Amino acid sequence: MATTLATAAADTRAAATHAARIEHVSKRFDGPAGPQLVLDDITLDVAPGEFVTLLGASGCGKSTLLNLVAGLDKPSAGTIATDGRPALMFQEHALFPWLTAGKNIELALKLRGVPKAERRPRAEELLELVRLHGAYGKRVHELSGGMRQRVALARALAQDSQLLLMDEPFAALDAITRDVLHDELTRVWRETNVSVLFVTHNVREAVRLAQRVVLLSSRPGRVAHEWRVDIPHPRRIEDSAVAELSLEITEQLRGEIRRHGQH
Amino acid sequence: MASTETTGVTKTPGDGQDLAGLEAGLDALESQAGPARTPVRQVLVQKVLPPLTAVLLVLVVWQALVSSGIVDDPSKLPAPSAVWDEVREAWLQGTLLDYIWTSVSRGLLGFLLALVIGTPLGLVVARVRFIRAAIGPILSGLQSLPSVAWVPPAVLWLGLENRMMYAVILLGAVPSIANGLVSGVDQVPPLFLRAGRTLGATGLRHTWHIVLPAALPGYLAGLKQGWAFSWRSLMAAEIIASSPELGIGLGQLLENGRNASSMPMIFLAILLILVVGIAIDLLIFSPLERRVLRSRGLLVRS
Numbered sequence: 031m032a033t034t035l036a037t038a039a040a041d042t043r044a045a046a047t048h049a050a051r052i053e054h055v056s057k058r059f060d061g062p063a064g065p066q067l068v069l070d071d072i073t074l075d076v077a078p079g080e081f082v083t084l085l086g087a088s089g090c091g092k093s094t095l096l097n098l099v100a101g102l103d104k105p106s107a108g109t110i111a112t113d114g115r116p117a118l119m120f121q122e123h124a125l126f127p128w129l130t131a132g133k134n135i136e137l138a139l140k141l142r143g144v145p146k147a148e149r150r151p152r153a154e155e156l157l158e159l160v161r162l163h164g165a166y167g168k169r170v171h172e173l174s175g176g177m178r179q180r181v182a183l184a185r186a187l188a189q190d191s192q193l194l195l196m197d198e199p200f201a202a203l204d205a206i207t208r209d210v211l212h213d214e215l216t217r218v219w220r221e222t223n224v225s226v227l228f229v230t231h232n233v234r235e236a237v238r239l240a241q242r243v244v245l246l247s248s249r250p251g252r253v254a255h256e257w258r259v260d261i262p263h264p265r266r267i268e269d270s271a272v273a274e275l276s277l278e279i280t281e282q283l284r285g286e287i288r289r290h291g292q293h
Numbered sequence: 294m295a296s297t298e299t300t301g302v303t304k305t306p307g308d309g310q311d312l313a314g315l316e317a318g319l320d321a322l323e324s325q326a327g328p329a330r331t332p333v334r335q336v337l338v339q340k341v342l343p344p345l346t347a348v349l350l351v352l353v354v355w356q357a358l359v360s361s362g363i364v365d366d367p368s369k370l371p372a373p374s375a376v377w378d379e380v381r382e383a384w385l386q387g388t389l390l391d392y393i394w395t396s397v398s399r400g401l402l403g404f405l406l407a408l409v410i411g412t413p414l415g416l417v418v419a420r421v422r423f424i425r426a427a428i429g430p431i432l433s434g435l436q437s438l439p440s441v442a443w444v445p446p447a448v449l450w451l452g453l454e455n456r457m458m459y460a461v462i463l464l465g466a467v468p469s470i471a472n473g474l475v476s477g478v479d480q481v482p483p484l485f486l487r488a489g490r491t492l493g494a495t496g497l498r499h500t501w502h503i504v505l506p507a508a509l510p511g512y513l514a515g516l517k518q519g520w521a522f523s524w525r526s527l528m529a530a531e532i533i534a535s536s537p538e539l540g541i542g543l544g545q546l547l548e549n550g551r552n553a554s555s556m557p558m559i560f561l562a563i564l565l566i567l568v569v570g571i572a573i574d575l576l577i578f579s580p581l582e583r584r585v586l587r588s589r590g591l592l593v594r595s
Contacts, residue, residue, distance in 0.1 A: 102487060115493060118488075118491040120484065120487075120488070124484050126488075127590065127591075128507070128588070128589060129506075141494050141498065141502070142493060161313055169589070171589065171590025172590070174322075176320070177323070185492075189492065189493070207323075210315055210319060213312050214316065217312070
């Protein structure tokens with residue numbers, strides 16, 4: 031192939047083979063005791079359609095990393111390449127209380143430049159996808175915690191991004207609702223073929239959802255270990271295979287945490 | 294889709310139909326039905342009756358003071374009936390509504406002007422750091438300056454004319470409205486700002502779609518206070534600066550009462566000023582505020 035096209039070709043190939051490519055990323059913050067290294071030389075790829083969970087104890091900078099990938103903050107060193115602007119879901123639903131559930135989704139569509147006539151049907155479709163067809167005209171405060179997170183998921187999907195970033199989105203929910211939303215997220219992920227980078231401190235949740243679990247060490251955050259999860263879907267959080275791998279990962283995680291008590 | 298999955302390993306059915314049913318059950322259990330409308334009777338008993346009782350009680354005590362002879366000088370405290378006669382007379386002469394309209398039209402027009410000036414001012418102060426540092430403190434300082442202080446310079450600058458009244462109203466109300474918006478913007482949860490940015494809202498679109506609607510409750514509180522300041526400023530201006538060309542508003546009525554040593558007229562004027570101020574708040578601002586808060590689930594029913 032002609033060499034003049036090499037860079038352009040490489041770019042498209044990168045876009046095709048990676049939903050996100052994080053290379054040698056470090057992040058420092060200016061703390062009270064001078065600059066503090068939060069993330070240290072993180073290299074991580076997310077393939078198109080892949081589901082990756084980032085796991086770590088507090089202080090591992092997993093939320094910081096997600097903010098960097100979302101483009102809300104800039105890395106101190108290294109590069110992050112994503113295919114378009116990623117969608118981001120927070121622990122709090124972050125739905126706008128002055129809009130109805132449907133209008134929240136339509137705002138995302140509008141900001142993406144979707145023509146007015148297409149917004150309403152598309153919003154209904156997305157609500158249908160998260161099984162909330164009746165919720166279009168509902169105000170945020172009229173919805174339960176689980177319903178809010180599903181609307182938030184629909185709004186994130188409205189961005190039509192190749193990559194969905196999730197920052198402990200189910201941490202504030204009760205166990206029953208969380209379990210149902212795990213199923214729901216798995217179903218939506220398989221139907222839409224979106225790539226997911228999911229941050230959590232819950233080992234079982236990580237194993238339950240992901241194809242790949244990445245463990246970050248704390249202060250500074252580094253990639254400590256990685257596991258492939260080959261347990262077939264549908265999985266349940268109480269499956270013995272899930273429990274077994276969770277145990278192994280928990281041991282490693284505890285080891286990482288223990289290191290901090292030693293000096 | 295889910296029904297085509299081959300599920301050989303799991304013992305629990307993770308079937309899509311099952312999940313949908315489970316989810317529908319959870320949704321039904323967890324979402325509360327909207328609050329039922331309070332019956333009219335209950336509203337009357339809980340909201341209307343107490344203030345009516347209070348007013349009635351004041352009238353009874355007032356009448357008792359006069360008829361028992363504890364206060365026997367009608368030039369100090371006229372009987373409620375004397376004030377009522379004053380109201381009736383003004384009504385029959387057709388001047389009552391004129392007094393009210395003169396002041397209310399001035400007050401509302403002045404308030405609208407203050408709104409038009411205060412809103413962009415507040416937005417700029419809230420969003421532009423340099424401008425905030427430059428005039429933010431002055432703006433909050435102006436709020437504590439009684440607007441009656443502006444009447445003498447306004448008369449000298451603009452003469453005894455309507456525009457002088459408007460100037461005093463603006464100086465009283467603009468800082469309130471701007472400050473309300475500033476504190477409204479300051480109280481917008483950072484989460485909404487981040488969410489807006491991840492959805493792709495930047496610059497003016499961010500302000501229009503995220504910041505302004507999020508700041509609306511604080512802004513409305515500022516408007517409410519702005520109206521109170523407008524009305525007070527106007528009354529101060531009308532009392533101090535009376536001139537035949539200006540027509541008789543409620544402030545002038547009060548001043549006329551003083552000049553004529555007519556206590557009933559003074560009471561009438563005070564009563565009207567109070568009633569108009571409360572009425573505008575009850576008819577315009579409170580419903581607006583309640584509507585916004587209720588639609589966001591921020592109104593706690595007591």
